[in-house]
Amino acid sequence: GQQVMQIPQYQHVQEGEDFTTYCNSSTTLSNIQWYKQRPGGHPVFLIQLVKSGEVKKQKRLTFQFGEAKKNSSLHITATQTTDVGTYFCAADKLSFGAGTTVTVRA
Amino acid sequence: DAGVIQSPRHEVTEMGQEVTLRCKPISGHNSLFWYRQTMMRGLELLIYFNNNVPIDDSGMPEDRFSAKMPNASFSTLKIQPSEPRDSAVYFCASSFGVGQTGNTIYFGEGSWLTVV
Numbered sequence: 001g002q003q004v005m006q007i008p009q010y011q012h013v014q015e016g017e018d019f020t021t022y023c024n025s026s027t028t029l030s031n032i033q034w035y036k037q038r039p040g041g042h043p044v045f046l047i048q049l050v051k052s053g054e055v056k057k058q059k060r061l062t063f064q065f066g067e068a069k070k071n072s073s074l075h076i077t078a079t080q081t082t083d084v085g086t087y088f089c090a091a092d093k094l095s096f097g098a099g100t101t102v103t104v105r106a
Numbered sequence: 107d108a109g110v111i112q113s114p115r116h117e118v119t120e121m122g123q124e125v126t127l128r129c130k131p132i133s134g135h136n137s138l139f140w141y142r143q144t145m146m147r148g149l150e151l152l153i154y155f156n157n158n159v160p161i162d163d164s165g166m167p168e169d170r171f172s173a174k175m176p177n178a179s180f181s182t183l184k185i186q187p188s189e190p191r192d193s194a195v196y197f198c199a200s201s202f203g204v205g206q207t208g209n210t211i212y213f214g215e216g217s218w219l220t221v222v
Contacts, residue, residue, distance in 0.1 A: 088149065
């Protein structure tokens with residue numbers, strides 16, 4: 001499967017601040033999916049991006065697919081404690097990145 | 107609808123024992139995946155099936171691991187003999203379709219395995 005790299009591996013955020021996590025591939029992807037895993041839980045699907053340059057929003061979360069379809073980003077605004085967890089991107093639904101683990105300080 | 111169902115949820119076993127993990131995919135899904143998650147290696151795809159046929163088992167660590175899918179509603183992942191380094195959370199997941207043309211992957215709650 002495709003290999004995807006996620007950065008940063010860890011993100012410690014002050015409540016109320018914004019942050020972005022990135023997913024990069026050396027090859028062009030057909031699609032990319034984002035999942036969230038809460039501590040002790042299982043990965044849960046968030047969104048899928050298919051089109052070049054596509055941008056989708058879910059409340060405070062903004063997902064973007066790069067023009068070349070080789071990278072993607074997840075931007076969270078006004079971070080809340082409920083955002084704690086690990087965010088994974090998955091290339092073509094088979095290869096998961098290492099994830100970005102987010103902790104929030106109140 | 108019931109999600110992906112895995113059993114057991116937790117298992118503690120002694121080194122050398124056989125471990126069998128079970129999975130019931132979501133009804134109607136024709137693709138099934140086994141993943142292993144550890145702190146060191148993250149989420150690794152072990153094997154996936156499409157229409158009950160193993161498609162890619164390149165992620166299976168070694169011969170001690172085997173997976174079967176005798177029918178569309180059941181799969182097993184077996185470790186024999188188990189070793190302490192097999193301790194991990196094993197996730198089963200299912201989807202309709204696979205890879206580029208497949209749909210969302212739905213994960214079970216995982217089987218937490220500890221080998222002592």
